Amino acid sequence: MSIYKPQNFKIIKIIEETPNIKTFTLKPLDSDKFSFKTGQFIELTVYGVGEAPFTPSSSPYKTDTMDVTIMRVGRMTEFLHSMKEGEIVGIRGPYGKGYPVESFVGKEVLIVGGGVGLAPLRSLLFTLIEKISDFKKIVLCYGARTPSDIVYKYLFPEWYKIKGLEILRSVDRCQPGEWDETVGVVTCLLDKIKIDVENSVAVVCGPPIMMKFTTLKLIDMKFKPNQIYLSMERNMSCGLGKCGHCQIGSYFICKDGPVFSWEQLKDIPEPFE
Amino acid sequence: MEKIINYSDLLSVFKNLNNFIIIYHNFDQIYKKIINPQEIQNLALLNIRCIHPPKLFFFKVKDILTSFTSVEKILLLDVKFCDLKAIRILDNIFIGEEYVDEKYKIYKENTLIISSDCINPQLSCFCSIVGGRPYVEKGDGSDLNISFVDENNLILEAFTQKGEEFLKENFNEFEEPTKNDYLKRNSVRVVSERKIYEFNKEYIKEDKKNKHYLTLKNTYELESIWEKESEKCVQCGGCNFICPSCYCFLIREASKDYKDQHRDKVWDVCHFTGYSRVAGGANPRKYKYQRFRNRYQCKFVYRYENFNMYACSGCGRCIEVCPGKIDMRKVIRSLVLAKGEEVLV
Incomplete structure (x- = not known):
């Protein structure tokens, strides 16, 4: 079988997260399960339209279906957003290296997400929650543009109840009376948290500008380069380290990433450009 | 035998x-x-x-x-x-x-x-x-x-x-x-x-100790030189297509439906504006000089780090094909000179 050929998945559920973000629950047509490691990505095909990379947002422990949270930004996602439950899409993967969860054991895990960047982090969060006693604590700092841009609104009430998981949220701007949590960019949440930096790891995912300033802030907080993990994003196309599109320095994001430590990226000029 | x-x-x-x-x-x-x-x-x-x-x-x-x-x-x-x-x-x-x-x-x-x-x-x-x-x-x-x-x-x-x-x-x-x-x-x-x-001999010394790699690795920030050297590049992609070691390709999805999957690949060109553009329009290599620089870095730095050999074989096809008469050897010479290194025999 060709490595470029997708498997068919049926869309079994669509959740409208925000006006331009939807979560699609997908079920493989020809097999019982689909396994991936949290942080790995898949190539999703809308037949006849195009293929694009996304990171699953569901738990890797759940293998009968997979969730993918997708923002409508381009031609392919525009088309995908018009699709209905029951329609078929193609999936290749999983590709790349995921989060090194085993190395987080015994540590404090700081998760910083921006906008739809919470999607891969939700998968990570599910993974960590599964064995929450393995970690000293988990802190989630999440920022969105406005309160209505927050994804997974329905999950936060459950998450607030979990012992060992602290959650802080911010929005860039809001209407008066609409929001009683922090207003400001996500990095300002980092000033409010209590964390034992030396015994922590930080995981960041969001738009490039947010990743850049969060990384700078974490360095400021004395995180070492090998304690910071970033989910990088380029136009991964083949997913196999061949077609060349997602190269960053000598790395192919699809094959060597998409999760990189800052140690790996710090010497690459302009990694967030 | x-x-x-x-x-x-x-x-x-x-x-x-x-x-x-x-x-x-x-x-x-x-x-x-x-x-x-x-x-x-x-x-x-x-x-x-x-x-x-x-x-x-x-x-x-x-x-x-x-x-x-x-x-x-x-x-x-x-x-x-x-x-x-x-x-x-x-x-x-x-x-x-x-x-x-x-x-x-x-x-x-x-x-x-x-x-x-x-x-x-x-x-x-x-x-x-x-x-x-x-x-x-x-x-x-x-x-x-x-x-x-x-x-x-x-x-x-x-x-x-x-x-x-x-x-x-x-x-x-x-x-x-x-x-x-x-x-x-x-x-x-x-x-x-x-x-x-x-x-x-008028261009560069023989590369016995992989000095080009070491030097070129540090030329990334010489933006004014990259800009000057890429001035005559018309981004036709000729050098990419004719290069025997350029391997980038584009996947084109053309299935009628999920039962009749059909896609092909065609050669792609890192000099093209759309090459590294992502959905939503952001482009990590927006300017011509960045794409021009990327090709040199790919050949002499990145792939060297991956495979311990340059992804340039010195066949000279890119020199002959270029409508802007850009000569890879001259570009490397300018960069090496700008780093204050000796290049001439």
């Missing part, structure tokens, strides 16, 4: 080969596909490499990704060292990694590569400057090599099992070369290598 043979005998053996589709080139340096070997007029062994890169036969301009067709058995004749090196880069990308591109692998497996020494290098040749040489040895990637004792007498050397079998089957009655033949052959090689140094 090694054999010595004269040109007309070699030609007549090739005219009688029947179990291959032969790809060879004439004096016009353009690959021809011959189904009836009797049609072969001459073997232009004294030429430099072809105008087109041999990647055409393994990494096709356009290839369907979702289905296989039967693959023909090919004899690719007269490949020079530079192109063998480029094929090694492609091997690393397509079959050397965790995921194997089955089509590339099958094309390669069904090809017998016969290389030949390059005894008439041209002004645009710079193989020796980037860690190559104008002749072929075992391990360079060919199954069989043709080298020159003089313009009429040739040594055939098999390097692989496939090559051994081919030599045994078709050239068994010929004699083995003498010690003297090898000595003569070696002096032909030395002359050719010297020519290349001569052609390139």
